[in-house]
Amino acid sequence: MNVTKLSGRRGRAALLAATLLGTGAALALSSRSSAEASRPVPAAAVDEPAPGTAASETAVLAGGCFWGVQGVFQHVKGVENAVSGYAGGDAATAHYDEVSTGTTGHAESVKITFDPHRISYGKILQIYFSVVHDPTELNRQGPDAGTQYRSAIFPTSEDQARVATAYKAQLNKEGVFGAAVVTKIEPGKSFYPAEEHHQDFLARNPYYPYIAINDMPKVEAL
16 A cells, blocks of 8 residues: 555655665654564463354454554454454544544454454463554554554453453553553443454554554564
């Protein structure tokens, strides 16, 4: 995708990255370096009960630009599908241009379909907290800022809400990050898929400057 077709901070960051790459200059657009792409995070002490006969389950997570969140989970064993979209607001405003204003209540989110016999919800959250994003930053991830980039979990069941709440409390009690985990837990919110050109963006554009700088180190850290 041409960087001139991207609006807002992401487009400006990508354009700056492309310029810097062309000049050979050092890059420092993300708040997390390659070495920080994965943090040692303990497993969730509380997880969902045994899955029984359920063949699949869904999780909805937000942690910055959905390109990277989707791309990371597409590389996780046990994940069957990951879709970029919006959660937290209404259907009428679930469109990129409107969400980008930061006034819709939506966060760029990813709906993850996974096999609970191969990976648990607690493990999904462990990857989310350790690799996907920085949960001590509420409304900023890397070069992206605004409530649409907030750190948020959208539980799809009471069990998921219980696990997410307990895990956040566990990480804060153990002082894992040296700062408070500020991730919002927002149950009862609908998910709306994003526009087609936002789907599988990392897989289709692994060398795109924004992706190469901010997201590929996370995939490599899995």
